[in-house]
Amino acid sequence: MLTSDIQRSYKDRSVLVTGGLGFIGSNLVIALVQAGARVMVVDSSVQGCGANAFNLEPVCGDVDVFPFDIGDPEVERPLREADIIFNLAGEVSHIHSMLFPERDLRINTLAQLRFLEACRREAPGRRVVYASTRQVYGKPQYLPVDENHPLAPVDFNGVHECATAHYHYLLTRLNCIDAIVLRFTNVYGPRMAIQIPCQGVLSVFLRNAVRGEPITLYGDGTQFRDPIHVSDACEALLRAGAIKNPELRTLNVGGGSPVTLLEIANELSAQHCLPATEFRPFPAERARIDIGNYCSDSSASQTALQWRPVTDLCKGLRETLRYYDEHVTRYLQMGRPCNCPLGHR
């Protein structure tokens, strides 16, 4: 639930959300509608990227959905009406980017370049909040990772997200737009594309749980992450959209409490009475882009955005499982294997 001061600041504002049919995007759109904003979504439902029309079912009829690619010229029309832009479109899969690097460049960098050029023409000076990723840091050189950590991405997705973040900084420095880049750690919650393999470890765990399958851990499960619930991520996004004269243009947004993958697997297994967790050696294609342990230092965003994550992991996972149990046919076709829509193994 949003805090009321932020809710008020969106009342009757015109807000554009790119990637608004996706996981974080749709949760943000729902929060914006609840806050009284007029919401436009640009989402071309790129195969493999997690768009799902059902995600917006709670606000169906309250949102204008434009089925354009963010790089298409048609994006100019909704842009002209936007007071604030949340730029969440993109492909998040590290594995997909390693298999199809040029596709990742096209989706995450070329289309973004075209979109931001349209922003500077049609929405000059507007706040643009870009949802980036901890993946730009690569394998941490120290923990927790703050915003000064060197950028050393270990996969093509990280390289391209890095370039697009630089576009945002560059156009802000040139006074063309007014951007803030949030670097998210592992976000989880309702509306993740758990039907698509290669969308991150928490998505895979949740799929296993919803299907009643044992969770598979690569290695011994002692690797840690700092997951953040999507409602906390959305609160950070909304605050980043609303703050005036930001001093910092890059802010880490993490869950704050490191937890091992084994602990997450155990919690999900207990909540959903799953068979015993299975342990396997790291597959080669994952080991080579693995970043080891990770947790964010989010103190800068907590100060700048007057925000902190409040959702307890156990409670967050329980609510998430309840969501998927209720809407399982909208996300999974039970009894069928989960093949990647891009057609690889």
Added chain:
Amino acid sequence: MLTSDIQRSYKDRSVLVTGGLGFIGSNLVIALVQAGARVMVVDSSVQGCGANAFNLEPVCGDVDVFPFDIGDPEVERPLREADIIFNLAGEVSHIHSMLFPERDLRINTLAQLRFLEACRREAPGRRVVYASTRQVYGKPQYLPVDENHPLAPVDFNGVHECATAHYHYLLTRLNCIDAIVLRFTNVYGPRMAIQIPCQGVLSVFLRNAVRGEPITLYGDGTQFRDPIHVSDACEALLRAGAIKNPELRTLNVGGGSPVTLLEIANELSAQHCLPATEFRPFPAERARIDIGNYCSDSSASQTALQWRPVTDLCKGLRETLRYYDEHVTRYLQMGRPCNCPLGHR
């Protein structure tokens, strides 16, 4: 003149140079031929990027020139034969990148992605020396700038060079290639594309001098740079191509001695008896991407490559002017204005 140990290491080696018709590329090709290497050049003479067939006139007949784009599939054939790859293809103009950002992305990132994917298939494990630029650092946060300086490019060219450097690191980490990235400061010397505006301040100064025109300085001329003569840059490239088991994958290559633009203008004016230097306010399109003062800390490359710049600036400028005076019709059409081949003002 190359030091003899490095010369020997290239004897009878098969070497591929991308961008070998350009400024640094052609000087490198000539040095490689003199060292006894079998040299292949891939260069598609992209409009506006400085390729000039005359640049290779001294080694005409000794070099195989493939007129492909580095992103074309045909590049696989020369790649299969290459023992060492010098990757110098690209567009260096900051101004062009701001006018035509998508063109810059296509030339400096997309084509490089395709080329490096071809390298991993056809030349796995080969040394690739990538000529990058100090532009990836943006406006210096401290001087001299070492390799740990944050990457904060102030123009699209810098963003795209940064992404392509990350491709080299990524594929090296994955053991697909064995890359070293050199970050060059302002390189000058024979074979610069002085006919093309927007190729950097030293190119413009040299054009003025060759045409007998007064040099124009933006601001008061107290900005400093650390120019490096192309023969010193080539020595660093050749050493980077030859060293075994490099510890560092990124090395700054600068001239070492900061000098103001006014001092350079005065030196050229004195050497070529030019009319008095003119001072003008910074044009807006240049001021917004200007980086202020710059000089490199090249101590890491001097240690790793056992190299140091040896060409005195006055001597280097004199030799450069002599080259252009001798071959002026190959670079400038006297009496005609220098219009950008991309057709902008």
